[in-house]
Amino acid sequence: MAATIESYYNITEKVDRLRAFYNKYGGEALFIVPSGLDRDALLDIICGGDPYFGDRPTVWTVGDLYKELQRITGSSVRVIDPPDHNLILRWLLEEFLSEMEKDGVALAPGLYHKGFVTVLGDNIKELLAEEVSCEGLSQALFDEEEPDPALPEAVLITLYERYTDYLAEYGLADAAQIATLTRLKLNAPEALEFVAGKRLVLAGFLSFTGAQLKLVRALCDIAEVLMLQPETGLDGFHDGISQLGSEYYGRPEWNVPIVKLEASNAYLELEALARETALWIEGAGGFAELGGLDDYGEVGLLISPDRLPVMEYALSRYKIPYNIQVRGTVGETLAGDLPSMIWRVWNSNWDNYNTAILLANPLLFSEEGGFAAEYDESSFPEGYDEWRRALSPSARKRLAEIRALCLAFEKGGRPADILSLWHDFLEGADAVGGAVRVASGEPSLDERVKDVSHAIYELKKKIKNLNDEAKYIGPAAGVVLRGGDAAAFISDWGRTATLPIQLPQSHSLTLYAGMPPILTEHRYWLMAGVDYNSWPGMLRESLLLRNDNKVRFNAGSPDDEEHPHLPEIREEREQKEAIFRRLLATGREGVVIARSLTDASKDPVAESQFVAPLFKRHDPKRGWREAGKVCYPLDAALPDGDGPWFPQAEIICTPVSPAPTHKVPEGRADEEGKPVVRISDIDTWNVCPYLYWCQSRLRFERPRTELYDPRVAGILSHRIWEEAIQAKAAEPKLSLQIYVMENWRRFKDECYPALDADPRLARHEKNLMRQLFAMAAMQDEIEARIPAGARLKIETECALEGFELNGALFRGQADRIDYYADGAVVMDYKLGRSAAHDKELQVPAYCAILKEAGIAVQGLGWFGQRDCSVSGYFNGGYFDIYAAGGTKRSRQSADERMEEALSVMEQMAESVKNGIYRPKYDVKAQRCKSCAFYVLCRKRETQGYIAAEPEESEGNGDE
Numbered sequence: 001m002a003a004t005i006e007s008y009y010n011i012t013e014k015v016d017r018l019r020a021f022y023n024k025y026g027g028e029a030l031f032i033v034p035s036g037l038d039r040d041a042l043l044d045i046i047c048g049g050d051p052y053f054g055d056r057p058t059v060w061t062v063g064d065l066y067k068e069l070q071r072i073t074g075s076s077v078r079v080i081d082p083p084d085h086n087l088i089l090r091w092l093l094e095e096f097l098s099e100m101e102k103d104g105v106a107l108a109p110g111l112y113h114k115g116f117v118t119v120l121g122d123n124i125k126e127l128l129a130e131e132v133s134c135e136g137l138s139q140a141l142f143d144e145e146e147p148d149p150a151l152p153e154a155v156l157i158t159l160y161e162r163y164t165d166y167l168a169e170y171g172l173a174d175a176a177q178i179a180t181l182t183r184l185k186l187n188a189p190e191a192l193e194f195v196a197g198k199r200l201v202l203a204g205f206l207s208f209t210g211a212q213l214k215l216v217r218a219l220c221d222i223a224e225v226l227m228l229q230p231e232t233g234l235d236g237f238h239d240g241i242s243q244l245g246s247e248y249y250g251r252p253e254w255n256v257p258i259v260k261l262e263a264s265n266a267y268l269e270l271e272a273l274a275r276e277t278a279l280w281i282e283g284a285g286g287f288a289e290l291g292g293l294d295d296y297g298e299v300g301l302l303i304s305p306d307r308l309p310v311m312e313y314a315l316s317r318y319k320i321p322y323n324i325q326v327r328g329t330v331g332e333t334l335a336g337d338l339p340s341m342i343w344r345v346w347n348s349n350w351d352n353y354n355t356a357i358l359l360a361n362p363l364l365f366s367e368e369g370g371f372a373a374e375y376d377e378s379s380f381p382e383g384y385d386e387w388r389r390a391l392s393p394s395a396r397k398r399l400a401e402i403r404a405l406c407l408a409f410e411k412g413g414r415p416a417d418i419l420s421l422w423h424d425f426l427e428g429a430d431a432v433g434g435a436v437r438v439a440s441g442e443p444s445l446d447e448r449v450k451d452v453s454h455a456i457y458e459l460k461k462k463i464k465n466l467n468d469e470a471k472y473i474g475p476a477a478g479v480v481l482r483g484g485d486a487a488a489f490i491s492d493w494g495r496t497a498t499l500p501i502q503l504p505q506s507h508s509l510t511l512y513a514g515m516p517p518i519l520t521e522h523r524y525w526l527m528a529g530v531d532y533n534s535w536p537g538m539l540r541e542s543l544l545l546r547n548d549n550k551v552r553f554n555a556g557s558p559d560d561e562e563h564p565h566l567p568e569i570r571e572e573r574e575q576k577e578a579i580f581r582r583l584l585a586t587g588r589e590g591v592v593i594a595r596s597l598t599d600a601s602k603d604p605v606a607e608s609q610f611v612a613p614l615f616k617r618h619d620p621k622r623g624w625r626e627a628g629k630v631c632y633p634l635d636a637a638l639p640d641g642d643g644p645w646f647p648q649a650e651i652i653c654t655p656v657s658p659a660p661t662h663k664v665p666e667g668r669a670d671e672e673g674k675p676v677v678r679i680s681d682i683d684t685w686n687v688c689p690y691l692y693w694c695q696s697r698l699r700f701e702r703p704r705t706e707l708y709d710p711r712v713a714g715i716l717s718h719r720i721w722e723e724a725i726q727a728k729a730a731e732p733k734l735s736l737q738i739y740v741m742e743n744w745r746r747f748k749d750e751c752y753p754a755l756d757a758d759p760r761l762a763r764h765e766k767n768l769m770r771q772l773f774a775m776a777a778m779q780d781e782i783e784a785r786i787p788a789g790a791r792l793k794i795e796t797e798c799a800l801e802g803f804e805l806n807g808a809l810f811r812g813q814a815d816r817i818d819y820y821a822d823g824a825v826v827m828d829y830k831l832g833r834s835a836a837h838d839k840e841l842q843v844p845a846y847c848a849i850l851k852e853a854g855i856a857v858q859g860l861g862w863f864g865q866r867d868c869s870v871s872g873y874f875n876g877g878y879f880d881i882y883a884a885g886g887t888k889r890s891r892q893s894a895d896e897r898m899e900e901a902l903s904v905m906e907q908m909a910e911s912v913k914n915g916i917y918r919p920k921y922d923v924k925a926q927r928c929k930s931c932a933f934y935v936l937c938r939k940r941e942t943q944g945y946i947a948a949e950p951e952e953s954e955g956n957g958d959e
Helices: 011-028 038-047 062-073 082-102 116-129 134-142 152-169 175-185 189-196 210-222 266-280 286-290 305-317 338-347 352-359 384-390 393-411 415-428 431-439 443-467 474-478 483-496 547-554 569-584 679-687 689-697 710-730 736-751 759-785 842-852 878-882 894-914 943-958
Strands: 004-008 029-032 058-060 199-203 224-230 254-263 299-303 322-324 509-513 522-527 587-596 622-632 676-678 791-805 808-820 823-830 857-864 869-874
Touching: 004 011, 011 029, 011 038, 011 199, 011 224, 029 062, 038 058, 058 062, 062 175, 062 189, 082 116, 082 152, 082 474, 082 483, 116 152, 116 175, 116 210, 134 152, 134 547, 152 474, 175 210, 189 210, 210 224, 254 266, 254 286, 266 286, 266 299, 266 305, 266 587, 266 622, 286 587, 286 622, 299 305, 305 322, 305 509, 338 352, 338 393, 338 483, 384 393, 393 415, 393 483, 415 443, 415 483, 431 443, 522 569, 569 587, 676 679, 676 894, 679 689, 679 808, 679 842, 679 894, 710 736, 710 759, 710 791, 710 808, 710 823, 736 759, 759 857, 759 878, 791 842, 791 894, 808 842, 808 894, 823 842, 823 878, 842 857, 842 894, 857 878, 857 894, 869 878, 869 894
Parallel strands: 004 224, 029 058, 029 199, 199 224, 254 587, 254 622, 299 509, 299 522, 322 509, 522 587, 676 808, 823 857
Antiparallel strands: 791 808, 808 823, 857 869
16 A cells, blocks of 8 residues: 655644544544654644543554554564663673674774763664664675774764663563664564554654664555655655655745844844744734744743753742753753762762762751861861861761762762662652752642652663663673763763653743654744754764764665665764754744854854755745844843833843833733733733733732742642542542541642651641641532532633623633533632631632533632531522531522622723723722732822822831
8 A cells, every 4th residue: 555645844744634534434444653752732733722521543653553563463573771871881882892802903092981881872773763774784894804893883883782682582672673673563464463553643853763664664555554754855864755755745835034133142143032032922023023922831941951040030039930842861860970979989989079069969968068166167178077077967968978978989889789779879868858848838839849859760760670670681780880980871871861851831931952753833933043053063074983884884785675774974964954844843933043153162153055055945835934133142131221221130231211011001902903811811800900910911920938838839729629529529528638648648749849858837738738638628528518410511721712792702710610501600729717708709700601601600618628618609509518507598699709809800991902901000909909910000109099199108107
């Protein structure tokens, strides 16, 4: 069967095609994507990005397909982890070096370098991926002659052969062999029958390795295959269509604008990206040439991993919400550099420089490095004994533990033993507690705490795998690692052990510290570091397989389609340019490419060679166009007062006029088209439209200094009730109180781990736990009062969208909706007392939307966590169910509250639509008294404020 191949510019162009394919074939459809990170992206495309309750489409990687074929055929070959790959190569290399030394063969010094295993592994993976055999490579390079064993190519062939023999002997496989193994599995009748019964879709593959190409051809011979091929605009590029000998079909058209950003240095480049994005959301700045930005969630930003901390700092300063979506490694956590740091201290015999750096590490030491109070800091000590005398008792204990760890490294052990030593050291040093201290009072650092905790979890898992007989990797698992090799092994493992990906957040910029998944798409795409040094960057020859030898190998059988092909340097450059263009295609409607004009040495850096060809169109229907240029010279690092100014992030370098930074908005709409309003903001607008403008439109925030963060506690609370209620819906006899008590530690560790780590939060944790347990018990009582079968269903975190009123769209998310035959009851969870929310309109607004949708509302209310209470407005017998036990019956009805909410929503829609946010100046109101934005709205300049000031003073005195 021949493959049907269609091309696209952005994967969203194929939404209808993918959905139609799945709707037609259902369970017979099998979607194959390049990587595991692409699964969710394709699922969102097929399912429409909405909550999906049907059978999920089957989206696999080639590795997933191989696992399924293994299960069907009962295969016992196991694919090894990346650290195991290095262990095996290390063991084989040591054996090879010993043999060469015994035979008197002089090898190149680089083979004895610690980093050689990584170089060797990269070359072997390339050979495996292209299905190059040892015999074929040897014959192409040396004909029938016996090569000098010291030649780099001979060393590679020898170790490559030993590696493949080792894997075969112990029933193992390398990850680079998965495509080959999958193709071979298709020879089994059971596997052949399984694949023949499927309709396959290959989505996102730009080009194929030799092994992948053979697999695709084999799949095409068995089943119907639809291939969705991404386009690059490079007609000469050898992509998947060319590899399969096919033609382009239904080629896409694109005309996407690109804005260039150039800054004087690398720091200013990232600063400018954040600043221009903050201006963009307000319709200003150079990026506005791409079109309007309605929400930060429409933006994706790509940077190199080493620049992530600086980019995060810049985004935080400009109050731009963001989430990081590329999977990190254990080596990138706060604990990642510790093994090498500790070993440097040991190797330096506890010198002043390296030891002082280690003492400053907050995971191991606290309180200013633990120096004794009487220590004179004018000069650092030298040597272990001198350092012990200079440190406090607690720091001396930690220093002794570090010394004991290094002695154990010198003694040596198997890989599992070395990792166990490291695990025990981190646990004994309370590394997670140290991370909590680093993040204390700074919620943005909570992810760092989770990363350290997950690093220890991954460490435990790897130790278990190495000791598991079912996952035995042969004699390489027993190699003895000593001294620096032991410390290096821990670091090598950390660079390959992955961390979980953060959950995506709506309305937040997505930050990619490294290559994003292939099927990533955003409305706008920003790329940093687009210069000559990165694109194409330095393309180097392999130390073991020079480019001329690759050319020689490729020329062996030019007419044989099955003959393997090794990528040459020119092809690697073409591949990199194609990848660059595919990254640009991530942005559906616009792209920003940013670069620094100088490198770290202050030397000039040229523009990427890939940029200029973008604007030289060979086909008028396909290409990019330059829409503008933004320049940030060095003198633009400080605003001069003539343009926009961000007071929370920038310092003015010249005097500015005394006019307020932000004038009161009057008659300026916030956005074109229908504005979107969050229902959760209705009460803020009702108190003061100007306050709403400052918080929701300008995104100003009052800085938090408290250690305990109610916002995080609220997230924890909502997570508990969402999961507990869902569990109750699935199992009606379940006790909410027992469920919350049994899962409390898990909830706390996932949502607010600092509660368990900082002793100053113990009081808050106790109160929060007591309140949640009491609230769960109260809800159990409510559940007991609901007649059997009366409630049809219960939903949590219900999205309410698309409600249009007076030219504005209202969106919200209700905490909980209970559905009955005669209508619904809407409840909201609050950390405080329920009675304090009686006059709020957020929940009545939710109910008004439900009523407009034809759902009768029988009640609305609030669960108050602080005093374990219920307040609200309930019709008929629903009061006895939800509010029995001391709650006073309100004179108002739920319908009256909904009418009041609708009235305020109409006024708010008019305000937002026209951009009018007048301050109320209700100087006697508590929120006006404590408002953080009185300087902007000039409240204190009004006559009302001056007249009310004495009255306020008298009131305070009476209290």
